[in-house]
Amino acid sequence: MTEEKRVLAFDFGASSGRAVIGRFDGRSIHMEEVHRFANDPVMVRGTMYWDILRLFHEIKQGMIKAHLAGSFTSVGIDTWGVDFGLLDEQGYLLENPVHYRDARTSGMVEEALHCISREELYHLTGNQIMPINTLFQLLSLKQQRPEMLARARTLLFMPDLMNYFLSGVRKAEYSIATTSQMLDAREKSWSRRVLEALGLPVDILPELVPTATRIGKLDAALCEELGLETASVVAVAGHDTQSAMAAVPTEQENFLFLSCGTWSLLGTELSEPVINEASAQANITNEGGYGGKASFLKNIIGLWLIQECRRQWQREGREYSFGELEQLAKAAEPFRSFIHPDAPEFVPSGNMPERIRAYCRRTGQPVPDSIGAVVRCIDESLAMRYRQAALELEACLGRAYPCLHMIGGGIQSQLLCQMTADACARPVLAGPVEATVLGNITLQLLSTGAIGSLREARQIIKASEGIRTYQPEQAERWQAEYQRWEEITSC
Known part of the structure; x- marks a missing residue:
C-alpha cells in the first residue's frame, strides 16, 4: 500500500489567501482547506x-491548523506576480512591499523607453510591457526614493520573501522572476543589459532556482514557536499563473488555456519562448514555468472589474453575492454596451x-443603467477580449x-464560460x-518524486476533477x- 503524502499549499490572491492540505495516495489528490483569510492592501499617505x-x-x-490535522512534509507558496520586498544588509525588511496598483509607476514606461528602445526591451525579456512590472517599479524608486534603493542589498519577490521568512533562504524562483521584465528570456538569467541601461543595481538580485526546487527547511526557531515538526520549503511556481498551468488537465502537448481570476491569462505552453515582430506587436508575454518551459500568454484584466464593482456597491450599502450578480447579468439585455477591459482607466481601484x-x-x-447591465457589459467584453487574444496568439504561432x-x-x-465558448467559437x-x-x-509532489512527471500529474488531475464542456451555441x-466590439474599442 502506497504511503500517503501530505503537503501544505499557501495560495495568495489579490484579495484573499488560503492554506490547503494536499493528500496524495498514489492515485488521486485530495484537498482540505484549513485556513482562509483576507488580503487587503493598506493605503498610507498616498x-x-x-x-x-x-x-x-x-x-x-x-x-x-494544518499540523493539528497531521504532519506535512513540505510547504509551498504561490502569489501574484511583479511585487517585491527589499532587505537591508542585515536581512531586515526595509518597508512593506508596495502594491502593483500603486500610482508610483505612472509615466515610468515612457521614462524607461528613453534609455532602451521598446523593441530591444521586448526582444531581451519577452515580457508584455506593462507599467506594473517590477522593472518600472524599481525605476520609480530610483527616481523618487533613491535612498531606499541605496540601502537595499536583496530584492525578493513576494513568494520568495515569504519563503525567506520561513527558512532564512534568499533565492529567486524562476517563474516569478520571469514576470519582472528583468530576465533575459532566452538565456534564463538576469539581463544586465536592461538593468544597466536603466541604471538599476544588478547585485541585489538573488540566485535563480528552477521551479519546484526544495530550497531549505522551516526555521528551527519557527518550528519551536509554533510546535511544528520540520518540513521542507519548496519553491513551487511562485507565480500563481504557472502553478495553475501545472494543473491544466490535458494530455495534449499543444493546448490553449485561460486562467480566469482577478486577472485573466490566455496562452499556451511551449518548449522555448517566442519573441518576434508579431508577438511584440501583439504585446504577448513569455513566462517561465516548470521544467524551464515557456508560457506564451496574454495578460488581460479579468474578474477585477466585477470585484471592484461589487466593492463599490457594498460601499453604497448594496450587498450582492457573485452568484446574484451573475443572475442579474443573465437577465439583462445582451450586446447593449461594450468596454475594452484593458483600458487604462480600469486598472486602479475606485468607482x-x-x-x-x-x-x-x-x-x-447606451449607458448601463442597472447592476445587471453593468455586469453583463463586463462579461461580454471579457469574452470578446478572450477571442481577440486567442486570434492574436494563433496568428503569432501559425x-x-x-x-x-x-x-x-x-x-x-x-x-x-458559455459566453467564452460562443465568442471564441x-x-x-x-x-x-x-x-x-x-x-x-x-x-x-514532483519535487519529492512522489509524482514522476508533469504529464503524469495532469493525468491524475484530469481523472480526479470534474471537467464541464461548454459548446458554442450562438457563434454567428x-x-x-x-x-462591433472591435470598432468601439479601437476608438
Whole structure:
C-alpha cells in the first residue's frame, strides 16, 4: 500500500489567501482547506502597501491548523506576480512591499523607453510591457526614493520573501522572476543589459532556482514557536499563473488555456519562448514555468472589474453575492454596451461602475443603467477580449487550437464560460476551479518524486476533477457582435 503524502499549499490572491492540505495516495489528490483569510492592501499617505507581516501571521495560523490535522512534509507558496520586498544588509525588511496598483509607476514606461528602445526591451525579456512590472517599479524608486534603493542589498519577490521568512533562504524562483521584465528570456538569467541601461543595481538580485526546487527547511526557531515538526520549503511556481498551468488537465502537448481570476491569462505552453515582430506587436508575454518551459500568454484584466464593482456597491450599502450578480447579468439585455477591459482607466481601484458608464458615454453607446447591465457589459467584453487574444496568439504561432481549457475561480460563472465558448467559437473545457492550489500541491509532489512527471500529474488531475464542456451555441451572432466590439474599442 502506497504511503500517503501530505503537503501544505499557501495560495495568495489579490484579495484573499488560503492554506490547503494536499493528500496524495498514489492515485488521486485530495484537498482540505484549513485556513482562509483576507488580503487587503493598506493605503498610507498616498501609497498602497501589502500588509506583509499580517500575511506572515496568517501563514503561521495556517501551519498550526494544518499540523493539528497531521504532519506535512513540505510547504509551498504561490502569489501574484511583479511585487517585491527589499532587505537591508542585515536581512531586515526595509518597508512593506508596495502594491502593483500603486500610482508610483505612472509615466515610468515612457521614462524607461528613453534609455532602451521598446523593441530591444521586448526582444531581451519577452515580457508584455506593462507599467506594473517590477522593472518600472524599481525605476520609480530610483527616481523618487533613491535612498531606499541605496540601502537595499536583496530584492525578493513576494513568494520568495515569504519563503525567506520561513527558512532564512534568499533565492529567486524562476517563474516569478520571469514576470519582472528583468530576465533575459532566452538565456534564463538576469539581463544586465536592461538593468544597466536603466541604471538599476544588478547585485541585489538573488540566485535563480528552477521551479519546484526544495530550497531549505522551516526555521528551527519557527518550528519551536509554533510546535511544528520540520518540513521542507519548496519553491513551487511562485507565480500563481504557472502553478495553475501545472494543473491544466490535458494530455495534449499543444493546448490553449485561460486562467480566469482577478486577472485573466490566455496562452499556451511551449518548449522555448517566442519573441518576434508579431508577438511584440501583439504585446504577448513569455513566462517561465516548470521544467524551464515557456508560457506564451496574454495578460488581460479579468474578474477585477466585477470585484471592484461589487466593492463599490457594498460601499453604497448594496450587498450582492457573485452568484446574484451573475443572475442579474443573465437577465439583462445582451450586446447593449461594450468596454475594452484593458483600458487604462480600469486598472486602479475606485468607482468602477461609474468608470464603465463614462466609457460608454464617451464611445456613444447606451449607458448601463442597472447592476445587471453593468455586469453583463463586463462579461461580454471579457469574452470578446478572450477571442481577440486567442486570434492574436494563433496568428503569432501559425497554429489553430480546437478547444480552450478554462481554469480557475472564474469558471464558477456558467454565464461567462458559455459566453467564452460562443465568442471564441470553440468548445470550452472548464475545470478545475482550484487549479492554482492543485498546481502548487502537484509541484511539491514532483519535487519529492512522489509524482514522476508533469504529464503524469495532469493525468491524475484530469481523472480526479470534474471537467464541464461548454459548446458554442450562438457563434454567428457573437462573430457579428465581435466586429462591433472591435470598432468601439479601437476608438
